[in-house]
Amino acid sequence: MPLQQLSRVFLPAIEAELERTVDLADGPGMEEFHLMQAYHLGWRGEDSGPEASGKRIRPQLVLLATGASQAVGAGNESPLSDDWRKGLPAAAAIELIHNFSLIHDDIQDNSPLRRGRPTVWKKWGIPQAINAGDTMYALAFIALHRLEETCGPSIAMEAYQLLLQAILKLTQGQYLDISYEGRQDLTLDDYWPMVSGKTAALLAACTEMGALIGGASQPDRTAYRLFGFSLGLAFQAQDDLLGIWGDEALTGKSADSDLVEGKKSLPVLFALEQGGAFARRWRHGPLMAAEVPELARQLEAEGARAYTQEKANQLTGQALDALEQAHPGGEAGSALRELALLLLKRNA
Amino acid sequence: MPLQQLSRVFLPAIEAELERTVDLADGPGMEEFHLMQAYHLGWRGEDSGPEASGKRIRPQLVLLATGASQAVGAGNESPLSDDWRKGLPAAAAIELIHNFSLIHDDIQDNSPLRRGRPTVWKKWGIPQAINAGDTMYALAFIALHRLEETCGPSIAMEAYQLLLQAILKLTQGQYLDISYEGRQDLTLDDYWPMVSGKTAALLAACTEMGALIGGASQPDRTAYRLFGFSLGLAFQAQDDLLGIWGDEALTGKSADSDLVEGKKSLPVLFALEQGGAFARRWRHGPLMAAEVPELARQLEAEGARAYTQEKANQLTGQALDALEQAHPGGEAGSALRELALLLLKRNA
Numbered sequence: 001m002p003l004q005q006l007s008r009v010f011l012p013a014i015e016a017e018l019e020r021t022v023d024l025a026d027g028p029g030m031e032e033f034h035l036m037q038a039y040h041l042g043w044r045g046e047d048s049g050p051e052a053s054g055k056r057i058r059p060q061l062v063l064l065a066t067g068a069s070q071a072v073g074a075g076n077e078s079p080l081s082d083d084w085r086k087g088l089p090a091a092a093a094i095e096l097i098h099n100f101s102l103i104h105d106d107i108q109d110n111s112p113l114r115r116g117r118p119t120v121w122k123k124w125g126i127p128q129a130i131n132a133g134d135t136m137y138a139l140a141f142i143a144l145h146r147l148e149e150t151c152g153p154s155i156a157m158e159a160y161q162l163l164l165q166a167i168l169k170l171t172q173g174q175y176l177d178i179s180y181e182g183r184q185d186l187t188l189d190d191y192w193p194m195v196s197g198k199t200a201a202l203l204a205a206c207t208e209m210g211a212l213i214g215g216a217s218q219p220d221r222t223a224y225r226l227f228g229f230s231l232g233l234a235f236q237a238q239d240d241l242l243g244i245w246g247d248e249a250l251t252g253k254s255a256d257s258d259l260v261e262g263k264k265s266l267p268v269l270f271a272l273e274q275g276g277a278f279a280r281r282w283r284h285g286p287l288m289a290a291e292v293p294e295l296a297r298q299l300e301a302e303g304a305r306a307y308t309q310e311k312a313n314q315l316t317g318q319a320l321d322a323l324e325q326a327h328p329g330g331e332a333g334s335a336l337r338e339l340a341l342l343l344l345k346r347n348a
Numbered sequence: 349m350p351l352q353q354l355s356r357v358f359l360p361a362i363e364a365e366l367e368r369t370v371d372l373a374d375g376p377g378m379e380e381f382h383l384m385q386a387y388h389l390g391w392r393g394e395d396s397g398p399e400a401s402g403k404r405i406r407p408q409l410v411l412l413a414t415g416a417s418q419a420v421g422a423g424n425e426s427p428l429s430d431d432w433r434k435g436l437p438a439a440a441a442i443e444l445i446h447n448f449s450l451i452h453d454d455i456q457d458n459s460p461l462r463r464g465r466p467t468v469w470k471k472w473g474i475p476q477a478i479n480a481g482d483t484m485y486a487l488a489f490i491a492l493h494r495l496e497e498t499c500g501p502s503i504a505m506e507a508y509q510l511l512l513q514a515i516l517k518l519t520q521g522q523y524l525d526i527s528y529e530g531r532q533d534l535t536l537d538d539y540w541p542m543v544s545g546k547t548a549a550l551l552a553a554c555t556e557m558g559a560l561i562g563g564a565s566q567p568d569r570t571a572y573r574l575f576g577f578s579l580g581l582a583f584q585a586q587d588d589l590l591g592i593w594g595d596e597a598l599t600g601k602s603a604d605s606d607l608v609e610g611k612k613s614l615p616v617l618f619a620l621e622q623g624g625a626f627a628r629r630w631r632h633g634p635l636m637a638a639e640v641p642e643l644a645r646q647l648e649a650e651g652a653r654a655y656t657q658e659k660a661n662q663l664t665g666q667a668l669d670a671l672e673q674a675h676p677g678g679e680a681g682s683a684l685r686e687l688a689l690l691l692l693k694r695n696a
Contacts, residue, residue, distance in 0.1 A: 024516070025516065025520075027520075029524070029541060030520060030523070032523075032527070033519075033520060033523040101482075104478050104479070104482060107474070107475070107478060108474075108475035108478060108479070109475075125526075126455070126456075126474075127455070127456035127457075127526045128523065128526050128527075130452050130455060130456060130478060130481075131452070131456070131519055131522045131523055131526065133478075133482075134449075134452060134481075134485070134515075134519050134522075135516070135519040135520075135523075137482070137485060138512055138515040138516050138519065139516070141489065141508065141512050142512050142513075142516070145505070145508065145509055145512065148505050153501035153502050153504075153505045154501050156501075156505060157493070157496050157501045157504060157505065160489065160493065160508065161493055164486055164489050164490050164493065165490075167482075167486040168372070168373065168483070168486050168487070168490070171381075171479055171482050171483040171486065172373075172375075172378060172381060172483075174479045174482075175378070175380075175381040175476065175479055175483075176377070178473075178475045178476050178479065179380070179476075193377060
C-alpha cells in the first residue's frame with residue numbers, strides 16, 4: 001500500500017505549506033480576517049479537524065505526479081527521493097484555488113453547509129465571504145511563488161500559466177453551471193463543457209504541474225495532463241451516479257439525492273434528452289424527497305444508469321491508459337495508480 | 349502639456365492590451381461570459397464608451413512610471429522612447445485587478461449603479477457577478493504573464509509578487525471596511541489601515557511596477573513606491589473632502605453626499621472621535637438628504653474640514669517629495685508630476 005505510506009508523509013507537509021502561506025494574511029487587527037481562512041480550511045472554529053479539511057486529494061495528486069515523474073524508469077519498489085518537496089508550493093496553490101472556489105460556490109449555490117459545518121457566508125455574511133474567497137485566491141498565487149525557490153523562475157512562470165488557464169476554465173464551467181439554472185432545454189452536449197471546466201481542468205493542472213516540476217518529457221507531460229483531465233471527468237460521472245443511486249441518496253436520506261437538489265447531472269441530462277416520463281416530471285417542477293426512489297427507478301428504466309456507468313467506465317479506462325503512457329515510476333508511480341483506482345472504483 | 353500628449357499615445361495601447369487579454373475568455377458558447385467582462389470595462393452594452401470605462405488612471409501611472417524611470421537623468425523635454433511598451437502587460441493587469449475589485453465591491457455594497465450604468469450583479473445576478481469578478485482576477489494575471497516576453501522571467505516573477513502583495517492588502521482593507529459596518533466606536537486610527545489597503549496599496553504597486561520595469565535603482569524604486577502610496581492616501585483624503593463639501597455633495601444633489609451613504613470617511617471619523625454634536629447625531633441613525641447641508645456645516649464647525657484638508661495637503665507634499673526623490677526623467681517624468689497634481693489639486 002504505497003499510497004497510505006506516502007499520504008502519511010505528504011499530508012503533514014501539505015498542511016504545513018498551507019499554514020505558512022495562510023499565516024501571511026495574519027497581522028495586528030487581522031485576527032478575524034485570518035480566522036475565516038483557517039476556519040474554511042478546517043483548522044479552527046467549531047468541529048475543526050481532518051473531517052472539516054477534506055481529503056487534500058488535489059495536492060496529493062500534484063506531489064505524486066512530481067515524485068512519479070522524477071522516478072521515471074524506476075521500478076515500483078524504488079523509494080521516493082526527497083525531491084518531491086519541490087512540488088509543495090504548487091500543491092498548496094492548487095488546494096487554495098480549489099478552496100477559494102468552494103467559498104464562492106457556497107454563496108452562489110446558497111449552501112448553508114460544507115463538510116457538515118456552516119459555510120463561510122453563513123457565519124460571516126456574503127460580503128465578507130466574497131472577500132475571504134478573494135483573499136484565498138491571492139494566497140494561492142503567493143504559495144505558488146515559492147516555486148521560484150524550488151525550481152527557478154522559468155518553471156515557476158510556466159506553473160503560473162498552467163494554473164491560470166485552469167482557473168479560466170473553472171470560471172467558464174461555473175458560468176455554464178449558473179446559466180443552466182431554470183433552463184428546460186438542456187441536452188447531453190451541455191454536460192461535458194460544464195464538468196470539463198468545473199472539475200477536470202483543475203485535476204489536469206494538478207498532474208501536469210507535477211510533471212512539469214518533476215522534469216517529465218513533453219510527451220509524458222501531455223499524458224499526465226490527459227490522465228488528470230480524464231480522471232476528473234470519470235470521477236464526476238461516478239459522483240453523479242452515486243448522487244442518485246448511492247446508498248445515501250437512495251436508501252439513506254432521500255433529501256441528499258441530487259434529484260432533490262435539481263442538479264444537472266449526467267443521468268438527468270441523458271433522460272432529459274430522451275424526453276420520456278422522467279423528463280416530463282422534471283419539467284413539471286422541483287422533485288420532492290418522497291418521489292426519489294420511484295424517480296430513480298424510472299431513470300434506470302430509461303437507461304440513464306447504464307449510460308452513466310458506461311461513460312464512467314470508458315473515462316476510467318482513458319485515464320488509466322493515459323497514466324501508463326505517462327511512465328510514472330517508483331513507489332510514487334504505484335501510489336498514483338492506487339489513488340486513481342481509489343477515486344474511480346467507488347461502488348455505486 | 350506632456351500629460352495630454354502622452355495620454356493620447358497610452359490610452360489606445362492600454363485598451364488594446366486589455367482587449368487582447370479579455371478576448372482570451374471568449375469562445376464557442378462563451379459569448380455572454382465574455383460580454384460581462386466587456387460590459388463592465390465599458391466596451392459593450394448600453395451606454396458603453398469612454399465615460400463607462402473610467403479614466404484608466406492606474407495603467408497610465410504604470411506607463412508613466414515606466415517611461416520616467418527609463419529616462420532617468422534626461423531633461424523634461426526629452427521625448428519618450430518606445431520602451432514604455434514593456435510596461436503594457438503590467439498596466440493591463442493592474443486595471444483588471446482594480447476592476448475585478450469593483451465588480452465584487454458593488455455586490456458587497458449593494459450598489460445598483462457604477463459610472464451611471466447598472467452594475468454587473470444588477471444585470472446578471474449575484475452568482476454570475478461573483479464569477480465575472482473571479483474571471484477578471486484570472487485575466488489580470490494572464491495579462492501580467494506577457495511581462496515574461498517584454499522583460500524576462502525574473503522581472504515578471506517580481507511583478508507577480510508586487511501585485512499579489514497589493515491584492516492581499518486590498519482584501520485586508522476591504523475586510524476592515526465591511527467589518528466597520530454598524531460599528532459606533534470607530535476612531536481616526538481605524539481610517540488609515542482601511543484606506544492604505546483599499547486605495548493606496550494598488551497605487552503603490554502601479555508606480556513600483558513601472559519603476560521595476562523601467563529599471564530604476566533600488567532607492568529610486570522605493571521612492572516611486574512611496575510616491576504611489578502617498579498619492580493614494582492624499583487622493584482618498586481629498587475625495588472624502590469632496591464627498592461632503594464638493595459641489596455635487598453639498599449644493600447639487602445632497603443624496604450623493606457621503607453622509608447619506610454612511611461612509612466612514614476621514615471627516616466623519618475625526619468628528620466621531622471628537623464626540624460632539626455631529627457624533628451624537630451620527631450614532632442616532634442614518635442621516636437624511638435634507639439634513640446634509642446643516643450637518644456639513646456642523647462638521648466644519650467641529651474642525652473636520654480643516655483637519656481633512658490639512659491631512660490632504662500634508663500627504664500631497666509627501667507624495668510630491670517622494671516623486672522628486674524618485675528622479676523621474678524626460679517628458680514622462682513631467683507628465684507624472686502633472687498627473688499627480690491633477691489628481692490632488694481638485695478644488696473642494
